[in-house]
Amino acid sequence: MRIAFLSLFALLSTVAWIGSGESTSVRGADATPILVELFTSEGCSSCPPADRLLQKFDSQPIAGAQLIVLSEHVDYWNHIGWKDPYSNHSYSERQSGYGETFRLASVYTPQMVVDGSSEFNGSDSGLADKAFAKAVGAPKIPVRLSSISTDASNILHAHIEVGTLAPTFGSAQAEVFVVVALSRAESQVSAGENAGHKLTHVAVVRRFTKIGVLRRGQALAQDVQLKLDPGSDPRNLRLIAFVQEPRQGRVLGATAMLVGSGNQT
Numbered sequence: 001m002r003i004a005f006l007s008l009f010a011l012l013s014t015v016a017w018i019g020s021g022e023s024t025s026v027r028g029a030d031a032t033p034i035l036v037e038l039f040t041s042e043g044c045s046s047c048p049p050a051d052r053l054l055q056k057f058d059s060q061p062i063a064g065a066q067l068i069v070l071s072e073h074v075d076y077w078n079h080i081g082w083k084d085p086y087s088n089h090s091y092s093e094r095q096s097g098y099g100e101t102f103r104l105a106s107v108y109t110p111q112m113v114v115d116g117s118s119e120f121n122g123s124d125s126g127l128a129d130k131a132f133a134k135a136v137g138a139p140k141i142p143v144r145l146s147s148i149s150t151d152a153s154n155i156l157h158a159h160i161e162v163g164t165l166a167p168t169f170g171s172a173q174a175e176v177f178v179v180v181a182l183s184r185a186e187s188q189v190s191a192g193e194n195a196g197h198k199l200t201h202v203a204v205v206r207r208f209t210k211i212g213v214l215r216r217g218q219a220l221a222q223d224v225q226l227k228l229d230p231g232s233d234p235r236n237l238r239l240i241a242f243v244q245e246p247r248q249g250r251v252l253g254a255t256a257m258l259v260g261s262g263n264q265t
Contacts, residue, residue: 031066033254034135035242038122039095039111042084043077045193050110050122055202065136068240068256069203070181074109082192086185086204097248115251116244141165141253143241148259154228156180160241162220171245174214174252178224179240180207203238214243235260
């Protein structure tokens, strides 16, 4: 009954948004959103193949799934000759949190995490396929974004709605996050392990913000405002929202939309 209700919710939401002239945030009523996080660094020589694999996943090759990808550049490679311009210590901390979740002896790059439930070497497409096959059948809380705009003060505005955290999910509460990411980015690396190479990336995280907590039996509807980097081009930005169990547990729902056009990723 719960799965049928979620499918009906998604279908009705899709119809409503199309009728209002807004783009849907899923590929179809039956597409399951799957959050794919890649912890990477431009200072790591083994990371470019994983970056390319993430770009492949961003093209939506999995039937029945909407792969919502995030490229999170860690900073612990910066000391060996090349400072990754997209790195941030908070992404290193998030990866360390996953290290505790999965009881790893240490973190590493490239590391891919799927729906907060599976982790593996980010270049391993076979393990990724297995993780997607597992994730595509999981029920999800509906999440949607609307009313996305930017203003003259370089502030991104959006409205987020999250469905009810039902008892069937087995979680007492969950955290709601919004992420601003560059749809495309590139660097000409002049030092470090990737010296002389031009590297390209997709969905490079620039803002990662927790906006609220969802408790059992509750839903959420909230306006958000996010400060953008100076000179940000809205046409090269995407906005991601997702729901995750505390201490970086399972991802219970997600969505993504392009900022400049208001279309799905």
